[in-house]
Amino acid sequence: MIENEMDEKRPVILAGLDRQNDDFDYQMEELANLVEANHMNPVSTVTQKLDRPNPGTYFGKGKVEALKEAVDYYQVDMVVTNDELTPSQIRNLEAGTGVTVIDRTALILDIFASRAKTKVAKLQVEIAQLQYQLPRLRTSMNVRLDQQTGGNGGSFTSRGAGETKLEMNRRHIEHQIGELRKELAEIEADDATRRARREKENIKNVALIGYTNAGKSTIMNALVRRFGENQEKTVFQADMLFATLETSVRKLNLPDKQSFLLSDTVGFVSHLPHGLVAAFKATLAEAASADLLVQVVDYSDPNYKEMMKTTADTLKEIGVGDIPMIVVYNKADKCDGVPYPEREGDDLILSAPEESSQDMLLDAVRQHIFSDLIEKTVLIPFDQGQVVSELNDQATVLSTEYVENGTQMQVVLTPTQLGRFEKYVID
Ligand SMILES: Nc1nc2c(ncn2[C@@H]2O[C@H](COP(=O)(O)OP(=O)(O)OP(=O)(O)O)[C@@H](O)[C@H]2O)c(=O)[nH]1
Ligand SMILES: [Mg+2]
Incomplete structure (x- = not known):
């Protein structure tokens, strides 16, 4: 009985603006996956063709009404929008539909919050969440101010009190963010020291990067089990978005006595919220300082090209420049009629759990990092x-x-x- 209750997913409606560019369908599909990853069930989608969002209500007036009809018809209590909304857009859409409205950013923050296990991940997510709240806090307080002013012509006293409270809340959150940042910076300084020591030791660092759920952790674990200095030290891998929120670094010792470090990083998704990217920059520093990147792609996903573009955009955003890259087209076992393992230069078609695939990847990696030895x-x-x-x-x-x-x-x-x-x- 309890199991059923737990399994019950909250039905929601997806809302998106079709700016009539190629990747709209992919965006909405991705949004549906994110919603499912957050234990919700997308029962219907409402879209509108518009070049840019209506500044007040996101959708145009008629479409807000259509959205309201869908909400009533499907009896949902939540709408999720594909774009990040302004505080007033959220407020007006909520008024227009009568239900809670959240945007893509809040959704992603929520998923990250539920996945965060370690101290660092929790700190990073909390900072991003508070930053998201900060501007929204101001407007939600303004609503109350507007109402007060509208109601009785507004007295300076009540307005002043409201503003003071708002200021207090703001300052409290800013202070909290500052404290959390300090705590995070201390941990990060340790990581940076460790990295510097490694650089002095001259050991190469290879980073697995790419879209979420592509198979990065699976590759990491397979190699750790075969060559890890500590073969028990595997990482969490699972068929879910954002299984990994932490960078893990492992030392691999190859049979010919060569060693290198392999790091597994947090997966990407398009429109990763800026606050989150900023908060995770240190986690991703491992990728930024790598000697070689291995981009893992889920080749069995029809949207794999868009996912590669998302990866390229995210790398740019976190400031990862000219690092040589190997591209692993993974999960070839799920693609009909695609032979694997195959290699053409730095492009590899593989199936991560398979040993000959792992060997082919290792060969490609060695060629890069050991070429000057x-x-x-x-x-x-x-x-x-x-x-x-x-x-x-x-x-x-x-x-x-x-x-x-x-x-x-x-x-x-x-x-x-x-x-x-x-x-x-x-x-
Ligand atoms: N069939 C098949 N499944 C795979 C392959 N590689 C990984 N998987 C599965 O894909 C799912 C995601 O794998 P992970 O290794 O956790 O993916 P990730 O890239 O680390 O994902 P995030 O940590 O969320 O960014 C798991 O269920 C894996 O078992 C593969 O080559 N073939
Ligand atoms: Mg992972």
Whole structure:
């Protein structure tokens, strides 16, 4: 009985402005997926062809009435709009339909809030939510002011009191945002230190990025299980939007003793709210500082091209510039008649759970990140033992042999290391 109640999804109506560009259908489909991800059921869609939203009511007057009819017919208590609305648009649409109206931004914030598990994710979402509330707070208070002024001609006393309360609320929220930011900054400073240390260690960082639900965490887990320094340290993967809200970094040690770091990041969706992008910038810093990006695409989704465009737009927004990228067209097993694994340059068609697919991806990754490594034989005189330990610590040592005049080692060096150990190189 309880199960049924829990399974019951709240019926909602979707509303969208068709600006008559190509991706409107995709946008509305995505909105429906987001709504479902938030435990709601989209029972109907109302759209209007308009170049830009009506500043007061989002839809034109007649369409607001049509929306109201749909609300009554389907007996829903909520409308979700595809665009972010101004506070007054929300207010007027609510008045016109008699039900709660939320926009895409509020919806995404809600999903993120329900998924956030760790301290960092919770802080980030809370900051974004408060920022979303801030301008809306002002207007909802204004409503009360308007009503007061309209009712009795408005007394300065009541107006003043209202404004003071509003100011207090605003200041309280701003203060809260400040405190949360401080807390977040402390954690982020730790992350930045860790990253800097890694850079000094010369270990390459590869970041999995892409649209939500494409299979990033699945790839991460498959590789961690096979090559992870700690093979138990897998991440959460699931068939849902925004399963991952955290960047996780794992060290992979390949059989030939090469290592690199792989990070799994939060998935993208179009029109990711600005506040959210800003809040998640630090989480995404892992991608921004990567040596190589692996974009994972759900090739079995008919909208995969739009999803790739969304990914490109989001990368631009978070300031990820010229980082080399491999594109993984994933879930090929779900596509009819598409052979896999296949590779053409930096484009790969794969199925993440499959080992030969993972091997093909690893090969492509290695070609990028290990291309400037050089294999050399060095001979270290016995009285310079510290050089041997330095090499053991910092370079990839393929073999060590004690010969007559010193320690002979076969090593793989970065260009910087080669400069430093040049005088010991014999081959
Ligand atoms: N059939 C098939 N399913 C896959 C493949 N790769 C991933 N999946 C499934 O797709 C769903 C999403 O996978 P995740 O790895 O969680 O996706 P993600 O990109 O990390 O998603 P977010 O964390 O939400 O951004 C899961 O149910 C996976 O089992 C694949 O190659 N083939
Ligand atoms: Mg994930």
